[in-house]
Amino acid sequence: MIKINKAICGAAGALVLVLARGPAAWGxxxxxxxxxxxxxxxADGSGSNAMGKKLNIRDLRSADVQKQSDAELTEIITKGKNKMPAYEKTLKPEDITGLVGYIRSIAAK
Ligand code: HEC
Structure with missing residues (x-):
């Protein structure tokens, strides 16, 4: 009887951990x-590494980038833009939604 109770507690604990990781839609x-x-x-979205500087990439955390809608950011990642590669063939739509969510999470406060 005690053993069964322990098993149930373990399962409930695992479920709480899964839920605590946040909305699954963001991937x-x-x-x-x-x-x-x-x-x-x-790594920080700033575009301050060698490639970012060479390609003149804007800081993803900046207001100029963040003022664009989720739909616009999704479009850029999906279809590409100038030197920015398109990811429609290599990433799933939910991965791209997850990336937009991540870009929002690093926005300059
Ligand atoms: C080969 C280099 C390269 C890689 C890899 C790359 N990007 Fe980009 N990205 C660019 C360049 C260059 C631009 C600027 C495009 C322009 O506006 O001319 C850009 C622009 C963007 C923008 C729009 C920023 C703005 O100025 O409005 C977003 C959002 C973005 N990238 C997200 C991503 C995400 C997410 C990934 C990974 C899945 C990624 N990029 C991978 C080069 C890259």
Whole structure:
């Protein structure tokens, strides 16, 4: 009997952990960003690394970038823009939604 109770507590604990990770719709935008976007946009989104400077990339945290709607940011990541590559073939729509969520989360306060 005691054993069964322990098992139930363990399962409930795991469920709480899953829920605490936040809205699943945003996916793991940070992990995708670190994997695909840092070479050009820098780890912090500033674009202050060598490639970012060379390509004259704007700071993703800046008001100029953040004032664009989620739809506009999604469009740029999906279809690309000038030297910014299109990700419609390599990322799922929910991954791109996750990236937009991540870009929002690093906005300059
Ligand atoms: C090969 C370099 C490169 C990579 C990799 C790259 N980007 Fe970009 N990105 C750019 C460039 C260059 C621009 C500026 C495009 C322009 O406005 O001419 C840009 C612009 C953007 C913008 C719009 C910023 C603005 O100025 O309004 C967003 C949002 C963005 N990138 C997100 C991403 C995300 C998310 C990833 C990873 C999935 C990514 N980028 C990967 C080069 C890159």
């Amino acid at each position: 793991d935008g940070e992990a995708t960003y670190k994997q695909k976007c840092t070479p050009c946009h820098a």
